Amino acid sequence: MASEFLVRIHDLHKRYGHEEVLKGVSLNVRPGETKAIIGPSGTGKSTMLRCINRLTDPDQGQIWLESTEVTAHGVDLNKIRQQIGFVFQDFNLFQHLTALDNVRLGLMKVKNMPKDRATELALYELKRVGLEHKANAYPNQLSGGQQQRVSIARALAMEPKLMLFDEPTSALDPELIGEVLKVMKTLADEGMTMLIVTHELGFARSVCDEIIFMEKGFIVEQGSPEQLFNNPKQPRTREFLSKLSELYGESPA
Ligand SMILES: Nc1ncnc2c1ncn2[C@@H]1O[C@H](COP(=O)(O)OP(=O)(O)O)[C@@H](O)[C@H]1O
Ligand SMILES: [Mg+2]
Structure with missing residues (x-):
């Protein structure tokens, strides 16, 4: 039977040595x-994201992408990873390739697309993130914000069903954060399904449908932005939010 969910995560556990970093996460x-x-x-946020496309193997629990069990033995990992875009904190671009080549590489190598078609599509994706004019620039000729936008374009070019973002703006100078969040907001508005690990509470409040607070390998609390930010039920959520606003002098309101 078809599920109403694109992703289901059930009772995920992961241990590194003696430390259990995921203690039964369901989402x-x-x-x-x-x-x-x-x-x-x-607290296991990156570990959880990485389990979804099996960059990390969980010890226990299941993950489904639509009707495919991602955690099943013998599953076609390439096929799964093609359907999931992953954007990392540090961009992960190939330094010896231009923006265009970074975006078109997967189309040609993984999707076996002919070069002219891959070029056309890659330029379209670069245009979507506002960087068509930087197609021939190398990563070291781009700002951090531009590099992150190339990495988003690269993920989008594969036409993923799901986009995972692991602190996509944490490595950026403050003045470059907005241009990346703007691209992500557009994706959300266009109906992309996204899981975003972030400390940008203002963005989370205005763009996200739901906020998940994780601590020590557990989901402590989840709810709408209004509920979680204005009226957190768990004392730990309250403490975390007030600590963040002390650190950044920012409240999510
Ligand atoms: N490959 C690894 N080997 C050993 N320990 C790891 C590895 N990856 C993460 N950890 C540990 O797992 C815990 C959770 O890490 P992580 O998922 O990166 O947390 P978060 O993203 O919330 O900061 C941390 O204590 C971290 O040191
Ligand atoms: Mg992390």
């Missing part, structure tokens, strides 16, 4: 939903 995402994952560092 569902509907098509078109954008969810923010917030929480202190070292």
Whole structure:
């Protein structure tokens, strides 16, 4: 039977040595939903994202992308990863390739697209993130914000069903954060399904459908931005939010 969810995560556990970093995380995402994952560092947010496209293998629990069990033995990992775009904090662009080549590489190598078609599509994706004019620039000729937008274009070119963002603006100078968040907001408005680990509470509040607060390997609380930011039920959520606003002098309001 078809599920109403694009992604289902059930009772995910992951251990590194003696440390259990995911202690039974369950989470569902509907098509078109954008969810923010917030929480202190070292609490398993990246590990959870990485389990979804099997960059990390969980010890226990299941993940489904539509009707495919991602965590099943013998699953076609290439096929799964083609359907999931992953944007990292540090961009992960190939330094020896131009923006255009970074975006078109997967189309040619993974999707076996002819060069002219791949070029056309890559230029379209660069245009979507406002960087068509930088197609021939190398990463070191681009600002951090521009590099991150190239990396988003590269992920989008594969036409993913799901986009995962792991602190996409954490490595950026403050004045460059907005241009990346703007691209992400447009994607959300266009109906892309996204899971975003972020400390940008203002963005999370205004763009995301749901906020998930994770701590020490658990989802402590999840809810609408209004509920979680204005009226958190758990004392730990309240403490975390007030600590963040102390640190950044920012409130999500
Ligand atoms: N490959 C790894 N090997 C050993 N420990 C790891 C590895 N990846 C993450 N960890 C540990 O798992 C815990 C959770 O890490 P992570 O998922 O990166 O947290 P977050 O993204 O919330 O900061 C941390 O204590 C981290 O040191
Ligand atoms: Mg992390």
